[in-house]
Amino acid sequence: xxxxxxxxxxxxxxxxxxxxxxxxxxxxxxxxxxxxxxxxxxxxxxxxxxxxxxxxxxxxxxxxxxxxxxxxxxxxxxxxxxxxxxxxxxxxxxxxxxxxxxxxxxxxxxxxxxxxxxxxxxxxxxxxxxxxxxxxxxxxxxxxxxxxxxxxxxxxxxxxxxxxxxxxxxxxxxxxxxxxxxxxxxxxxxxxxxxxxxxxxxxxxxxxxxxxxxxxxxxxxxxxxxxxxxxxxxxxxxxxxxxxxxxxxxxxxxxxxxxxxxxxx
Amino acid sequence: xxxxxxxxxxxxxxxxxxxxxxxxxxxxxxxxxxxxxxxxxxxxxxxxxxxxxxxxxxxxxxxxxxxxxxxxxxxxxxxxxxxxxxxxxxxxxxxxxxxxxxxxxxxxxxxxxxxxxxxxxxxxxxxxxxxxxxxxxxxxxxxxxxxxxxxxxxx
Numbered sequence: 001x002x003x004x005x006x007x008x009x010x011x012x013x014x015x016x017x018x019x020x021x022x023x024x025x026x027x028x029x030x031x032x033x034x035x036x037x038x039x040x041x042x043x044x045x046x047x048x049x050x051x052x053x054x055x056x057x058x059x060x061x062x063x064x065x066x067x068x069x070x071x072x073x074x075x076x077x078x079x080x081x082x083x084x085x086x087x088x089x090x091x092x093x094x095x096x097x098x099x100x101x102x103x104x105x106x107x108x109x110x111x112x113x114x115x116x117x118x119x120x121x122x123x124x125x126x127x128x129x130x131x132x133x134x135x136x137x138x139x140x141x142x143x144x145x146x147x148x149x150x151x152x153x154x155x156x157x158x159x160x161x162x163x164x165x166x167x168x169x170x171x172x173x174x175x176x177x178x179x180x181x182x183x184x185x186x187x188x189x190x191x192x193x194x195x196x197x198x199x200x201x202x203x204x205x206x207x208x209x210x211x212x213x214x215x216x217x218x219x220x221x222x223x224x225x226x227x228x229x230x231x232x233x234x235x236x237x238x239x240x241x242x243x244x245x246x247x248x249x250x251x252x253x254x255x256x257x258x259x260x261x262x263x264x265x
Numbered sequence: 266x267x268x269x270x271x272x273x274x275x276x277x278x279x280x281x282x283x284x285x286x287x288x289x290x291x292x293x294x295x296x297x298x299x300x301x302x303x304x305x306x307x308x309x310x311x312x313x314x315x316x317x318x319x320x321x322x323x324x325x326x327x328x329x330x331x332x333x334x335x336x337x338x339x340x341x342x343x344x345x346x347x348x349x350x351x352x353x354x355x356x357x358x359x360x361x362x363x364x365x366x367x368x369x370x371x372x373x374x375x376x377x378x379x380x381x382x383x384x385x386x387x388x389x390x391x392x393x394x395x396x397x398x399x400x401x402x403x404x405x406x407x408x409x410x411x412x413x414x415x416x417x418x419x420x
Contacts, residue, residue: 004284007266007328032306032324044283046329071318096392098312098319098370174307174391 002035004044011049013132013153019043020149027151029107030069032099052106052153055079062157066106070094070118073105082159083125084261086166086182090121095174110152112143112200115176119143120195121166122155123203124182130154140203160187165257167250168196171237178238181250183258185210192226192254194247198235214259223251268331272296273340281327287313287320290327291337298338298365302394309393310362312369313337319373338365344372351410357402363395371407383408 010016019025024042026034052065055076062079070091073079079087094100094117108118109129123143128136131150139155164184168177180195183206190210195201209222232243269278272294281290288311291299302310304323311323314336338345345368349358358364367390374381374389381389386407387400395403 002284004326007283007326009331028326028329030324031326032321035324036305044326046326048329092388095307096309096370097373097389098309098321098392099306099324101315101318101320102306102324 030103071100120180288322296337352406359397
């Protein structure tokens with residue numbers, strides 16, 4: 001059971017950080033996962049008054065505030081146009097609309113959950129995450145960092161030529177994924193992300209495999225390389241062996257779809 | 266802590282515990298249509314509208330609704346009554362426990378998209394679980410309700 005002694009709504013990020021540094025404090029995202037935990041919290045810090053619920057274009061970047069909900073990501077035309085619908089695809093299977101109206105991008109990414117659809121996609125988008133007070137860090141680097149008291153304020157996508165495809169496999173609709181896969185071609189750089197292993201998402205660089213373009217042979221060689229390095233596990237949803245077979249299929253399908261998006265055939 | 270909000274059009278000011286959930290707050294204030302089901306943010310039984318958006322009240326701190334507008338099925342009786350009749354006429358209510366959540370989310374869908382396709386309905390209501398019916402009855406009931414609204418609009 002989640003027990004909260006003090007609920008605070010800071011009016012500035014500096015004030016929020018002061019609370020965050022105190023023992024037994026927690027920054028609230030959508031609090032859907034937090035609520036499931038047995039935890040005593042001294043200060044529950046709600047960032048709702050910090051205007052972090054905006055999606056804005058700033059010069060050659062798209063800034064997504066940490067309190068933007070998954071439903072807002074799903075329905076945002078600009079983001080979905082930029083990602084060819086991949087953002088919508090990555091969140092639309094997550095429980096239901098009511099859940100997605102609460103869950104935030106900040107909470108989803110900060111937690112680096114093993115089951116995260118959102119982390120998988122945003123790693124493929126090669127974005128950065130901004131923290132107060134330490135500043136920006138690449139999301140791929142952040143995925144392997146230790147938890148700190150810094151507050152995630154924004155997710156930043158660079159507006160460069162981007163093609164991205166997101167796929168996931170679920171045992172039943174609305175459940176956690178058994179495996180997630182996102183592939184991208186950003187400025188001629190190819191990346192493949194595999195998540196829900198059930199460990200958190202990992203990235204594979206595909207540049208050397210796709211120098212001559214996305215062909216069946218190149219996909220096959222790249223998939224072989226990914227599968228030889230990919231660490232998978234078993235849990236109640238699927239075995240390691242099953243995930244290995246699914247990974248092979250998802251990587252191939254995702255690259256074939258990426259090929260269609262990039263070359264138009 | 267003091268909370269001020271509007272619940273079904275009524276202004277409420279109360280002292281509450283910081284970890285009180287919105288579901289418990291609305292039920293303490295007489296809104297018994299809001300059911301506690303899975304308690305793991307999955308079933309949709311506890312759906313309420315928070316500033317016009319459907320959310321799971323079992324997963325929101327009541328304090329997060331401070332200053333907001335909260336609506337439960339008790340506040341939507343006029344819109345809900347004909348919809349409930351169409352759902353019931355398809356035998357889709359059975360035990361009836363999931364119905365308030367279904368109705369709240371259906372009404373939220375129709376506000377966002379007044380002319381949904383079957384796929385739109387299924388996708389929007391995917392977070393409302395029913396262990397009796399298999400969902401076909403609800404789908405038929407909602408479609409009949411949409412036809413009724415269209416005929417009423419044409420009169």
